[in-house]
Amino acid sequence: MANQAVEEKPLRKMAEAFKELANTLNSQTLDETVQMEVAPFSHACTLVSPLFRCLGIAFKFAELDYIAKVDDLADASKSITTLHKMMEQDIQANCVRRAGSRTRNLLRVKRGLDMVRVLFEQIIASEGNSLKDPASKAYTQVFAPYHGWAIRKAVSAGMYALPTRQQLMIKLNEDENSARTQMQNYVASCDTVVTYIDKLFISRDLGIDW
Ligand code: 1PW
Known part of the structure; x- marks a missing residue:
């Protein structure tokens, strides 16, 4: 317990969890028969x-919004086994696009995962100590098209309060090399998971651009 702070490896934990999800998907063919469970997701x-x-503090709202939506999915997992079934329920109830619907929250959470994927790709590809460019690129690519002026403005203000690359490594309890490896693992696994979720939406004609 005394060493808990020392041993905490949040980056490793998330990379491992997504590797497991991707393995579950890869062990089957990526078609309609594959069922991802809500709980492990x-x-x-x-x-x-x-x-x-x-x-950092500037992304507090992003964090709160993300956590609330993930909590909703965790809550769904108590009564619904798979993402398939969760979406089917919303389709039946005709509430797919309604604010707060689980399917809508799933789409938002998927974007959060995807933004982190792009952020890591950019961090891996860059060498500077500033995270501003990697974070700006990730936000611009994944979220900006869906956000109004006010949110885009707030996010771009927040870019100045990001930690440095070195500070991020310390917070994650990793060094350059170990972080790079874990980020690469997350990027590959997240890609499989995001592709799968996109297919869930597209195969039901729900669209992913809203
Ligand atoms: C990694 C680089 C740092 C970039 C951080 C970008 C944060 C992007 C998320 C900001 C969201 C905070 C404000 C909430 C926005 C909601 O309106 C929106 N949620 C999302 C995730 O886009 C839509 O949610 P809704 O209407 O379905 O409840």
């Missing part, structure tokens, strides 16, 4: 929250 998503926290 929402659990893996909770492990991404510490990363948002590490990005």
Whole structure:
């Protein structure tokens, strides 16, 4: 217990959880028969929250919004087994796009995961100590098209309060090399998971651009 802070490896934990999800998907063919369970998915998503926290006070709203939506999915897992069934319920109830619907929350959470994926890709590809460019690129690519002027403005103000690359490594309890490895693992696994979720939406004609 005394060593808990020392041994805490949030980046490793999230990379491992997503590797497991990706393995479950890869062990089957990526088609309609593959069923991802809500419980392990929402659990893996909770492990991404510490990363948002590490990005500093400026991303408090992003963190709170993400956590609330992941909590909703975790709550769904108590009564619904798979993401398929969760979406089917919303389709039946005709509430897919309604604010707060589980399917809508799933789409938002998926974007959060995808933004972290792009952020890691950019961090791996860059060498500077500033996270501003990697974070700006990730936000611009994944979230900005869906956010109004006010949120985009707030996020771009927040970019000046990001930790440095070195500070992030310390918060994550990793060094450059170990962080790079874990980030690469997350990028690959997240890609499989995001592709799968996109297919869930597209195969039901629900669209992913809203
Ligand atoms: C990694 C680089 C740092 C970039 C952080 C970007 C944060 C992006 C998320 C900010 C969201 C905070 C404000 C909430 C926005 C909601 O309106 C929106 N949620 C999302 C995740 O886009 C839509 O949610 P809704 O209407 O379905 O409840």
